Amino acid sequence: MASLERVRFLVVDDNAHMINIVKTLLRGFGVTQIFEARDATEAFHKLKHDAIDICISDYQMEVLDGVEFVKLVRNSSDSPNRYVPIIMLTAHSERSKVIAARDAGANEFCCKPVTATELRRKVVAIVDYPRPYIKTGHYFGPDRRRKQDPKYHGDERREGWSEDHYPPTGRKRSATAGNSAYDHDEAG
Numbered sequence: 245m246a247s248l249e250r251v252r253f254l255v256v257d258d259n260a261h262m263i264n265i266v267k268t269l270l271r272g273f274g275v276t277q278i279f280e281a282r283d284a285t286e287a288f289h290k291l292k293h294d295a296i297d298i299c300i301s302d303y304q305m306e307v308l309d310g311v312e313f314v315k316l317v318r319n320s321s322d323s324p325n326r327y328v329p330i331i332m333l334t335a336h337s338e339r340s341k342v343i344a345a346r347d348a349g350a351n352e353f354c355c356k357p358v359t360a361t362e363l364r365r366k367v368v369a370i371v372d373y374p375r376p377y378i379k380t381g382h383y384f385g386p387d388r389r390r391k392q393d394p395k396y397h398g399d400e401r402r403e404g405w406s407e408d409h410y411p412p413t414g415r416k417r418s419a420t421a422g423n424s425a426y427d428h429d430e431a432g
Contacts, residue, residue, distance in 0.1 A: 247274055248270075248273050248274045248275045248367070248371075249274055249275070249276050250277070251275060251277070251297045251298060251371070252277040252278075252279065252294065252295060252296050252297045252298075253270055253275055253277065253278045253279065253296070253297065253298050253299070253300065254278075254279045254280070254281060254287060254290055254291065254294070254296045254298070254299045254300070255267060255270075255278060255279070255280045255281070255300050256280075256281045256282075256283070256284065256286075256287040256299065256300065256301040256302060256305070256310075256313065257280075257282070257301070257302040257305070257333070258282050258283055258302065258305045258306060259302070260282075262302065262333075262356075263280050265358065266300055266333070266358065266363070267280070269358065269360050269363050269364075270363075272360060273360075273364060273367065279294055279296065283305055283306060283307055283308070284301075284305060284307065284308035284309075284310075284312065284313035284316065285307065285308065287299070287301065287313060288313070288316060288317070288320075288323075291317065291323075291324045291325055291328065292322075292324040296325065296328055297328070297329075298328070298329050298330075298331070298367065298370060298371075299317075299328055299329070299330045299331070300330075300331045300333055300354075300363075301313055301314070301330055301331070301332060301333065301350075302333055302334060303332055303333065303334030303335075303336055303341060303345065304334060304335075304336065310332050310333075310334065310345065310350075311332075311344050311345055311348045311350075312348075314330055314332070314345065314348040314349050314350050314385075315348045315349065317330065317349070318348070318349035318384050318385050319349075319384060326384065327377060329351045329352075329370040329374070329386075330349070330350050330351055330352075331350070331351060331352045331353075331354055331363075331366050331367070331370070332345040332350040332352070332353045332354065333354045333355075333356060333358060334353075334354075334355065334356060335355070335356040335357075337353075337355040346388055347383065347388070348385070349383070349384060349385025349386065350385070350386075351369075351370055351374075351375070351385075351386045352366040352369055352370060354366050374386075375387040
């Protein structure tokens with residue numbers, strides 16, 4: 245993974261202790277620019293006024309929870325950056341929570357207690373292997389497919405990869421996160 249020194253992170257959590265844990269882990273990865281917010285409203289304000297590259301948000305917060313925050317970022321007409329990568333961080337790892345976060349537009353899902361290895365794996369996935377963003381009638385966010393399933397024959401089956409929809413693996417960029425441009429294609 246490229247240096248994270250210039251990547252700007254926003255950590256959103258209503259628990260100050262958890263914010264400090266995540267900030268400590270990020271500093272261990274070489275991150276020097278970390279912003280924090282105690283709720284979704286403050287986080288949305290920070291996204292409007294600071295150039296944030298990656299957001300790490302708690303799932304369970306007061307007023308707006310993490311899923312509602314992701315939906316706000318992805319779908320609000322006044323969203324400052326609909327494409328900002330978002331890692332959902334939560335102690336609630338039930339399948340329904342993972343699906344809700346994915347369907348809201350979260351890029352990655354990370355369970356508490358968070359480890360350096362797991363958080364780094366999620367950051368690497370976002371920085372080095374970003375998934376393309378998809379817009380349908382009911383969804384905007386990173387491609388929810390991690391692989392093509394030749395056995396799937398549902399109504400919304402895609403016929404393959406198109407110019408604006410690349411496979412989620414094999415695509416790598418070296419620029420900082422938050423930029424939707426790809427540098428090169430390692431798959432082909």
